[in-house]
Amino acid sequence: MKTLRYHATCGGHHAHESPALVFQNVALGYPGADSSVLSGLNLTLDRGRSIALLGDNGSGKSTLLKSIAGLLRLRQGKISVLGHAVGQCHHQVAYLPQHRDIDWDFPISVQRFVLTGLYIHLGWFRRPGRVQRKAAAEILDRLTLTSLAERRINELSGGQQQRLLLARTLLHGADLLLLDEPFNAVDAENRALVRGVLRGLKAEGKTLVTATHELDFGEDFFDARFRLTDGSLTEEGAP
Amino acid sequence: MKTLRYHATCGGHHAHESPALVFQNVALGYPGADSSVLSGLNLTLDRGRSIALLGDNGSGKSTLLKSIAGLLRLRQGKISVLGHAVGQCHHQVAYLPQHRDIDWDFPISVQRFVLTGLYIHLGWFRRPGRVQRKAAAEILDRLTLTSLAERRINELSGGQQQRLLLARTLLHGADLLLLDEPFNAVDAENRALVRGVLRGLKAEGKTLVTATHELDFGEDFFDARFRLTDGSLTEEGAP
Amino acid sequence: MIDWLLDPFAAPFMQRALLAAALAGVNCAVIGVYIVQRRMSFFGGALSHTVLPGMVFAFLRGLDIFWGALGAALATAFGVSWLARRREVGEDAAIGVVLSGMFALGVLMMSQVNSFRDFNALLFGSVLGVAPADLILTAIVTVIVLIAVGLINKELELASVDPEYARVIGARPDRMRTVLLVLTALSVVTAVRVVGALMATALLITPAAAALIWARSVGIAMLLASGIAAFSVIAGLIISYQFDFSSGASIVLASTACFAGSWLARAWRG
């Protein structure tokens, strides 16, 4: 069965040489509000690098990540993601949101929820099959969620929910990962686990953009740290 | 007109000698969840002191403050607030919440909203009069909100809303203030202002319990810092 | 022209209908401001349906339908609160289930009698049926509602805008909610006589929604909504009389027109 994709594919050519992320004089803001949250952003991020976004509450970390995920219109400027316009290469970009619009009471099992991470590859009308189920089971196993696979999603603790979302984000199999406070609500024991998973991704050559106020990742994890203050982005320390 | 109070008064005697806060082996948790968020808490806090509550996201800072404000039933143990049981002395305790259940779209002006901070002293049926209005105007002035007094509350920015809530909390005129991330969403300029106000309260001899991950208060502000980890409370550093 | 406007109110029965409808409209508008602002419109709508079994029961027993409607409305108010608080079902589903069940019960009771025609006045309202006694009841309810709102408006407002703070200072937002439900029940019941059970919803929601587009405070919203309701009642009754339209529907459509005007003006101004 032919896949009827949700989105156009990345336009045929794969542009392996282009950087993971390019911001050119970008301004971001929410509809309804007059002033922009962020403006004059310039950034080039090569593939395989991982960076941290730091900043106070409300400084715009989440806003920045949303714009890359295609959830926010640009006010100005241009973002190119893996050499394409925003929204063209969604199966190459995975996003772990901070604020969740999720209906936790929806009757869906952990297993089936994680499977939604593969929908982008299935497109319209195709149903998840054996291959997909196997991939999901592996991810659940990696994040020690296998024993919870049959539970409804509202029967998980906050930290488990966070890992569940991380699992879905990983299943997406993207080259660029946008993680908004991935350690939020994750307890100490599982932090090590998540850290390991992220290091694994880095080793695989994935590009990571992580918003965080934690420095739990360990000294050498990030290739660069960027701080958001007063609506603009500055690099901090040396790479 | 006689005041018909919302609550019993603090039982006649004022117990000026008793500490501001005593926790005796307290356990806290949310209804529905089996496990407690915090347990085995012990703490004695004298009047006039100010302390910081530190801890990761989800460690229970807000939970702790809610319990003192009387928004959460204790699972175990006993809390005494200014020498009385929780909920008996509400006009002596003011609480600035982190998570807000506020309907910002409700048609109410900034001025009138701030006045609700005095309702505890008015009780049932009495309406705010000239005295109350004057007190409210002063507080608005102190937090540089006077120019916004006639606006609807949804016409304020996040930082202004935060100051508005702080204004109401101050108007309460309590001896014990519970502040949950008071600097949240407040921008740099106003931070100095808020800091000044809090220092003023401290100088007046009020007791402050502040949940924060900011250390913006300045070196010497807190008399003690407590960290919440894995459901228990430990004092950090020396006072 | 003036004659055309005044003519309908020459007969005493029309004067009574006008007065009763205007009082009910003001009632509903005042309470409606809270209902709309607190996003309880579905509850308001449900209430106006669930009064049916009570009214039919009272009707069959030869009691005044006012008491039947009141009983059923209060039963709904407490029933929904109770069902929703248990959390097996969401509040809106609880309302939907209670609404359907009670309405069906009403219809079932109606179908036990020979002809539905007797109940058309209950469902769609009638200006003919306002007896002097009804007028007095409506006036009493209006006084109760207005006094209650006057006395606890401060607490209702606080409980609506910031229920948590209300709880902290002991102003009991849950009890305020119950009071609000009871006042809503009372208001709907007064509206049922003239505009009918099925359209009482409109008097509760439409003028308040129209007012809240503009109002900057609860007091102003209440005044505006009352004005809109009173205007709708008068305009609706005149139109109904002059064109032989259903009185309830005319009143409701007049208020819908007010809403549309208010909305357009707002959308225009941006």
Add this chain to the structure above:
Amino acid sequence: MIDWLLDPFAAPFMQRALLAAALAGVNCAVIGVYIVQRRMSFFGGALSHTVLPGMVFAFLRGLDIFWGALGAALATAFGVSWLARRREVGEDAAIGVVLSGMFALGVLMMSQVNSFRDFNALLFGSVLGVAPADLILTAIVTVIVLIAVGLINKELELASVDPEYARVIGARPDRMRTVLLVLTALSVVTAVRVVGALMATALLITPAAAALIWARSVGIAMLLASGIAAFSVIAGLIISYQFDFSSGASIVLASTACFAGSWLARAWRG
């Protein structure tokens, strides 16, 4: 006993009514699972009222009421979406206003006609009115609804549980919402013939709410809800036949009883 159960369905018109009601019930139950879970019950309830002007219009023009109801239902679906998206009023107030206005329009149009016997069937449903052509329309709609849900269930589910992620991967939750509204409109319209406009709400909400108390997945909820709906239809029609009760009310009350049973069992188990 068996006779008592089978007797009602001896005549072909009752068989048609049974089939049409059962199909409509399954339809509504399937879509209702999403409506209840997404807290759109008020919208579902409103839809069943706003079809009235369309039905009356079609009736007066001598068209099949199906098309009138469908047109009005779609108009509501798009009207409410549009009004609520503008943010001058909240969604629930928008629904309330549109509901009241359209229903009043329907009543007004009814009041222009002399005989309301025909409208009792529209409002409260009738088993007599199911013509073979209606049965075919209902069957077609059922097929459309079931196929549509079968094809895009994956996306509907995702858009319901996590609309933001759906948007990120391009599965268009807003378009899914519109599809859901259209499917709801179709389902309600099929239910109108047998249970009537005012009680179609019940078929949409009650079986789904009963099923969602227990179900651990959408698929199971749909199966359970369909079962409850089918059972309610059969039981309701038998009771209606044997005791001369209103058919619509009997079906609705049968489903309410199922809900009550389900709820009590749950509350019992804790």
Add this chain to the structure above:
Amino acid sequence: ASNGIAADWVRQVGGNQVQVASFADSGADPHHFEPSPRQINELAKADLIVAFGEGLEPWLNEAIVASGTSARKLILTDGLDLLEPGEAFWVDRPLLYPDAANKPPCCKEDALVANEIWTSMIPQMPKSANDGHGHDHDHGYDPHVWLDPQMAVLMILSINNALNELDPIHAAYFDKRREKYLDEIITLDEWAEARLGEIPTRRRLLINYHDNLRYFGRRYGFFTPTSILGSVSTESPDPSARDFNRLLKLISRFGVPAVFVDSTANPRLAEQVVREAGLPTPFVLYTGNVTAADGRAPDYLSLMRGNVETIVTALR
């Protein structure tokens, strides 16, 4: 039969040779009636359907189609001299007692005076009760023919014919029963005329719940200017505020002493009328259907007799 009155007639003629079931059974309003699915199942087994027609039974056709019955349908109003809804029959009856000149001396004076008053009232009457509005497509003519016993005679004859055709073996039996029954009806008619004659001419106005007394009025000399519903069918909605107002004005203009209400109707509207107009409690007429066996009007004859007595009490 479509209602209890038709059923009574069929029983009177058919005796023990027929089985009669009536749709709108005792106490039910024949217009506003909804056959139950069970009755429709029974309809499938019938041989003869007796109905008044002319929109009295708007539900009947639907029921016949739904049941798929092949029974013969007898419409009683076929071939009768019918009135249009709201027709001002008094225009064709310029005198209350056309044969006043031939009356015996005792009553001649009174009759002439009565004629004069009647004639003077005619121009004041509305031309049509429901002017313009209220003409439902269902109602070609006013179907309430049974309230005129002379019409009843004709209809019972057609029932007799239909039964004879369906069951020729018992034709003689049917004829005999019909003859006896018609005698009773003729006696009733003469008694009613005499009894109603006691009502003064000025008070000869009948305002009933719905417009169903025209044949009665035409037979016995009563004006029926309008009714509370202002329609020949109880299917119509409640009167509008304007119609209601107009009715109140008419009542006060003619000094109408009382209003009536059908036993099958809800008295709510009539009570509102008497409340607004300051009249006594509405008098109940048994017009549309017979009552249960232990009621006030279990059959056609007692129904007519009771109504005549009620009208005399109310208006004299």
